[in-house]
Amino acid sequence: MSITDRIARGLESGWKVTDGATLTRNQTHEADVVVIGTGAGGGTTAEILARSGLSVILVEEGRLYYQKDFRMNELDAYASLYQEGMSRVTKDGAISILQGRCVGGSTTVNWTSSFRTPAPTLNWWASRFGLDGLSPEAMKPWFDGREERHNIEPWRVDPNLNNDILRQGCEKLGWSWQIIPRNVKGCWNLGYCGVGCPTNAKQGALTTTIPGALDNNATLFHGLRAERLVVKQDRINHLTASAMSADGIIPSGVTVELRARHFVVAASAIGSPGLLLRSDIPDPHERIGKRTFIHPVNATVAEMAETVDPYYGAPQSIYSDQFNFSGGVDGPAGFKLEVPPLHPAMSAGVVPGHGADQTLDLSRLPRMNSVLALLRDGFHPDSPGGTVSLRGDGSPVLDYPVTDYLWRGLRESFHRMAEIQFAAGAQRVRLMHLDSPWFSSWPEARKAIDDLAMESHRVRLFTAHQMGGCGMGQDPRESVVNGFGEHHHLANLSVHDASIFPTSIGANPQLSVYALAARNSTHLAGRLRG
Amino acid sequence: MPEHITASTDLDRRSFLRTGMGGALFLGTVSVTAGLSGCATSPAGGGYTTLEDTRHGGYRYRFLTKDDIVLFQALLPALVGPALTEKPERRRAQIRETIERIDAGIYQFGPANRKELRGLFDLLNFSVTRVTVARVWSGWANASTAEVDAFLNRWRTSGIGLFNNGYIALTKVSNVAFYGHEDHWHVSGYPGPPQWAVDALPQFRAGA
Numbered sequence: 058m059s060i061t062d063r064i065a066r067g068l069e070s071g072w073k074v075t076d077g078a079t080l081t082r083n084q085t086h087e088a089d090v091v092v093i094g095t096g097a098g099g100g101t102t103a104e105i106l107a108r109s110g111l112s113v114i115l116v117e118e119g120r121l122y123y124q125k126d127f128r129m130n131e132l133d134a135y136a137s138l139y140q141e142g143m144s145r146v147t148k149d150g151a152i153s154i155l156q157g158r159c160v161g162g163s164t165t166v167n168w169t170s171s172f173r174t175p176a177p178t179l180n181w182w183a184s185r186f187g188l189d190g191l192s193p194e195a196m197k198p199w200f201d202g203r204e205e206r207h208n209i210e211p212w213r214v215d216p217n218l219n220n221d222i223l224r225q226g227c228e229k230l231g232w233s234w235q236i237i238p239r240n241v242k243g244c245w246n247l248g249y250c251g252v253g254c255p256t257n258a259k260q261g262a263l264t265t266t267i268p269g270a271l272d273n274n275a276t277l278f279h280g281l282r283a284e285r286l287v288v289k290q291d292r293i294n295h296l297t298a299s300a301m302s303a304d305g306i307i308p309s310g311v312t313v314e315l316r317a318r319h320f321v322v323a324a325s326a327i328g329s330p331g332l333l334l335r336s337d338i339p340d341p342h343e344r345i346g347k348r349t350f351i352h353p354v355n356a357t358v359a360e361m362a363e364t365v366d367p368y369y370g371a372p373q374s375i376y377s378d379q380f381n382f383s384g385g386v387d388g389p390a391g392f393k394l395e396v397p398p399l400h401p402a403m404s405a406g407v408v409p410g411h412g413a414d415q416t417l418d419l420s421r422l423p424r425m426n427s428v429l430a431l432l433r434d435g436f437h438p439d440s441p442g443g444t445v446s447l448r449g450d451g452s453p454v455l456d457y458p459v460t461d462y463l464w465r466g467l468r469e470s471f472h473r474m475a476e477i478q479f480a481a482g483a484q485r486v487r488l489m490h491l492d493s494p495w496f497s498s499w500p501e502a503r504k505a506i507d508d509l510a511m512e513s514h515r516v517r518l519f520t521a522h523q524m525g526g527c528g529m530g531q532d533p534r535e536s537v538v539n540g541f542g543e544h545h546h547l548a549n550l551s552v553h554d555a556s557i558f559p560t561s562i563g564a565n566p567q568l569s570v571y572a573l574a575a576r577n578s579t580h581l582a583g584r585l586r587g
Numbered sequence: 588m589p590e591h592i593t594a595s596t597d598l599d600r601r602s603f604l605r606t607g608m609g610g611a612l613f614l615g616t617v618s619v620t621a622g623l624s625g626c627a628t629s630p631a632g633g634g635y636t637t638l639e640d641t642r643h644g645g646y647r648y649r650f651l652t653k654d655d656i657v658l659f660q661a662l663l664p665a666l667v668g669p670a671l672t673e674k675p676e677r678r679r680a681q682i683r684e685t686i687e688r689i690d691a692g693i694y695q696f697g698p699a700n701r702k703e704l705r706g707l708f709d710l711l712n713f714s715v716t717r718v719t720v721a722r723v724w725s726g727w728a729n730a731s732t733a734e735v736d737a738f739l740n741r742w743r744t745s746g747i748g749l750f751n752n753g754y755i756a757l758t759k760v761s762n763v764a765f766y767g768h769e770d771h772w773h774v775s776g777y778p779g780p781p782q783w784a785v786d787a788l789p790q791f792r793a794g795a
Contacts (some may be wrong), residue, residue, distance in 0.1 A: 062789075125790045129780035132688070133766045142695030143763075150703075150752045174637055255780075255788055306697055368777055401775045402767025406759045411739050412668035415758075419766055422775040452699050491743055491751060514751035 061257055062485040063268040064123035072271040074121065077280030077300035079125045080311045088112040088276065089585060091296055091317040093283045093332065096162020097570035098269065098323035098554030100262030102578040106321075107273035109582035114315055115267075115275055116298060118282040118328075120305050123263065127253030131402040134252035137305070141329075147443065151513035152353065155521040156325065160429040162327070164261030164567055167521070168250045168372040168398065169239040171209040172564035173200045174572070175378075178308040181436060182289075186559045187531030190540045207240040207260040207571060214246055217370030222361065222426045224375045226477030227394075232379040237395075239371065248369045249396055257392075266309050280305065281313060284451075286320060286336040289494040293320045293550050305520035313357075319585055323551045323554040323574070326350070326523035330445040330556060331453025333527065333537075339546040342534045346445035349455055349526035352431035353520045355467050356397065357474040358408065358496070359426045359483035367425055372398035380473060380565050387437050390466025392430040393563060394474065399425055409491050409517055418487075428477060431469030431522065434490070435560030437462055442561070445526045459518070464511040467518075470508075475502040489517040515576050522566050527556040553577055631656055646687045649694045650701060654712040659761070660676045663729040665735035666761045670774045681770075688764040704760075707753055720750075 068074060089111040092103045099115060107113045122138060135143035140158045145154040157163035174532075179196060182188040204210070216224060216236075227234040244258040257264055271277060280301040286293045300311040322329045331347040338345065348441035376392040384391055399422060408418055433441045459467075475486045479499035486502055487495045492509055496502035530536030533545040542557050545549040553574045555566050562569055607674055615704035628635070631648040663682050664671060672678050693704055710716045717723050721738050723730050765771055785791045 128790055129784075130769075132692070132763070135763075136692060136695040140699055141697045142692060142702045144693075144696040146700075149748070150756070178656060214628045223776070247781060249780065255784070255790065257761075303679075304694075306695065371783070400767075401772055401777045402763045404775065405762035409743075409755065409758065410745075411758050411762075412736055415762065416668055416670045416774065419775040422777055439741035448699055450698060454699070491754075512748070514748040514755065516754075 059168055062124045063257070063264055064121070065125065067268055067271055071549060073274070074271065075276070075278050076121065076439055077278055077311075077313075078303040078309065080300045080309070083312050083314075085314040085316065086114060087316040088114040089317060090114070090319045090321060091116065091298065091315045092321045092323060092553075094162060094323035094325065094328065094554060095160045095267060095277070095279075096157065096262055096323065096325065096554065097567050098574040099321070099573035100164070100266035101571050102269035102321050102323060102553045102581075103275050104266040104273070105575060105578040106194045106582055107270045107275040107583075111582065111585055113270060113275040114317070115270065115277045116283050116296070117160050117279040117316065118301065118324075119157070119162075119279065121160040121277075121279045122165070122253060124255065127255045128310070129247070129249045129252060131252055131256050131400050134166070135402065138253055141235060146398075147455050149513065151459065152351065152457055152518040152520055154327075154351070154455070154523065155519065156327070156523060160267060160277070161261050161263030163521070165253055165257075165263050166251055167261070167565070167567060168242055169259055170236045170373045170376070170395070170565040171204070171207065171240045171568040174569040175382070175563050178560065178562045181386050182559055186536065188529065188540045188559070189464070196572060196576070199576045200568065201426075203568060203571040203575055204238070207265055207567065207568075208242045209238050209240045209260075209419075211236040212371055214244075214371065214374075214375045215375040217248070217367075218361075218363070218365045219367040219370070219398070219426050220373065222359070222365070222481045222483075223377065223394060223396050223428055223477060223576075226428075226479075226481035227377050227379065229480040230476065232377055232477075234375055234379075235518070237327070237374050237376050239374070244371065246370050248372055250372050251398060251400075270354045276405060278313065282308065283332055284335065286322075286332065286338065286550070288336070288338065288547065291547065293547060296320065297547040319484070319549045320385045320550070321553050321578075321581070322527075323552070325554055326526045326556040326558075327453050327455055329444055329554055329555050330526035330550055331447060334445070334447050334453070335451050338544070338550070341546075344528065344535065344537050346526050347561065348435065348442050348528050349445045349556075350435045350442040350524045350558065351405070351455075351457060351520035352387075352393075352522045352561050352563075353434065353459065353463055353467065354426050354429050354431055354521070355470060355479065356407070356429040356489045356519070357471065357478060357514060358487050358489070359419055359428075359478035359481075360485045361426055362482065362484055363427050364423050366423055367399035367427065368401075368422075372396075378489045380470070389469070389532050389559065390437070390440065390463055391433045391563060392466060392470045393433070393471075394430055394477070397427050397429050399427055407517065407519070408488060409489065418550065418564050426478065426481075426483070429519075429563075430467075430474060431563075432463060432466050432470065433561055433563035434463065435445040435525070442525060446450045455523070461512055461531050467516060468506065468509075468511050470546040472503065475499065475506065491517075520556075524555040524558040524561050524566060526551045528559040531555040541580050542573070551577065551581060606614055646690075648687075648690050651686065651690045651693070652708075655708045656686055658708060658727045659689060660710055661730045662739075662757065663761060663765070664732045665739055666758060667765045670765065670771065684770075685761070685765050685768075688768060689760050692760060692764055704756065707756055
């Protein structure tokens with residue numbers, strides 16, 4: 058393998074990395090801190106704590122995949138790198154959830170878009186949830202620091218045509234657009250971020266903070282599922298974990314007990330509330346799992362006259378916030394406009410249809426463009442988000458009723474996306490909706506969108522952003538942790554991932570998670586070493 | 588699957604509408620009933636050969652039952668339609684390989700979603716619900732592509748969310764397994780990963 062592969066080199070140099078599938082005996086390990094989850098939050102936390110001299114054990118349910126495994130193949134990647142083999146959905150099946158399940162978490166498979174938490178969101182958190190310490194000014198050094206750590210800067214290369222269509226449409230309509238900051242170093246502009254970066258250019262947790270933690274003596278167990286935090290006299294005493302078989306699906310029967318002074322949960326907005334619920338963590342006001350948010354995403358596709366090649370090039374490089382906060386922070390549902398990459402399996406799964414029509418639609422993939430809208434949920438009284446609960450087998454599931462408030466926003470975003478595509482010269486536009494035909498003009502689409510049923514299952518909804526469920530706030534009656542991610546009731550428990558967001562944020566969340574985790578881990582390191 | 592059915596499984600449209608409120612529970616009930624009435628409910632395993640192709644036995648099924656395999660043999664010509672080749676031998680292989688990939692994909696879905704799909708497939712395989720819910724009168728092995736297409740369109744256009752959801756589930760697992768595979772990239776005009784990058788990357792070198 059290439060000498061530039063940090064993981065291959067680190068494993069050769071003797072990093073303490075154990076694949077749960079290789080364990081044959083029950084065992085116990087101990088460290089200063091156990092960090093559960095290796096995504097944006099867990100990786101950042103582990104590196105900062107390990108660098109401060111604390112001993113750290115990292116626990117990851119997914120497996121360790123790296124450059125040797127990243128072969129630009131959708132089917133392999135979806136089966137191995139994503140939660141539930143890419144089949145994760147909300148409880149009623151109406152919203153598909155794209156979420157990583159591997160070392161590096163969703164940062165291993167995201168499309169590298171890296172935004173600071175929007176200022177209106179941080180200001181709203183301060184006024185509504187008493188989180189004054191997270192003002193844009195207070196957070197600035199943490200964003201600066203993480204942008205440096207993950208090499209985040211606006212994409213300097215020309216956008217691919219798929220993204221440029223969003224720019225052209227906004228330009229024609231007089232709407233704002235911007236260039237997306239990406240966390241890449243030496244990017245080859247290939248377009249395969251979503252199936253594991255084949256060139257190690259992506260500066261996600263897998264190539265930055267995880268190696269940083271392991272270089273500083275941290276221990277990583279992958280293929281190890283955190284089952285239960287065991288509470289003893291107002292403290293977490295230990296974590297019970299199950300080793301997974303090599304297929305990553307079935308526990309092997311070997312259990313691992315991990316003891317520590319402090320436990321940091323960073324298992325995502327679905328996994329973290331799930332673990333806390335399984336553990337019967339004290340929750341007098343029943344807040345765990347409540348106010349779990351996604352950015353519900355709807356999309357349109359356009360058939361262009363020229364070749365778009367929407368599978369090649371940086372997947373996301375242009376965005377528009379024209380409609381994100383235009384109705385006020387707590388007005389009608391705002392939305393951010395971006396573009397998804399279109400590879401054949403993803404497109405065939407997302408574009409609804411079958412038979413000859415489907416084959417004909419997909420045969421036009423090289424000339425296809427798609428625009429998506431990320432709806433900003435959780436700021437209005439009629440947008441309480443969803444709830445994480447446990448299935449009979451203890452696995453977490455997100456119930457996400459789509460409110461009328463959201464349906465209004467979704468209809469509005471369908472309008473704006475179709476308008477952009479026609480303005481950019483689309484020949485035909487279709488909504489990702491079971492009832493949508495192809496429209497050949499903006500007036501035709503505008504009229505039809507007003508009449509289409511906005512109903513679960515008929516509108517195809519997706520999300521790649523999960524937030525909340527262990528919300529932070531000053532008041533323990535309406536939150537799970539404080540502004541430093543510290544649990545309100547258990548002194549040696551912190552939560553360091555997007556699950557602490559009290560609302561969705563109105564932007565792709567990875568940089569927000571990096572920055573908050575860096576801030577809260579630095580605080581925690583001071584506490585534990587002091 | 589036996590055609591004689593007990594009264595407890597008599598599902599008219601009204602009761603289905605009612606159970607549509609709690610789809611998972613309903614589908615679970617069908618699964619249990621299907622098992623009791625002799626539907627194949629265990630994975631087809633290895634060495635299984637389709638009726639048309641007796642030579643193949645290499646793939647070991649971990650989720651799909653023999654009934655499910657017959658179901659997908661009927662569904663795929665309607666689902667992926669003209670993307671299948673007309674050449675009989677290659678066509679059989681395409682269908683067989685796609686069903687194998689569907690099985691492999693669903694296995695990775697994990698226990699919870701496997702259970703949901705078990706309910707859906709049992710609902711379609713169980714003769715009473717196949718007739719009342721899918722409106723497919725003969726068994727899947729005898730269903731014409733036109734009948735299957737009509738069934739898919741009914742579920743697609745239905746006002747009942749549970750049917751729409753079933754339609755999405757069937758099309759999604761099939762479309763991803765078919766169009767997503769290298770053998771069928773040409774159908775969507777996708778040229779595959781750039782060759783210059785494949786040539787330059789260490790993970791594609793022999794022995795990597």
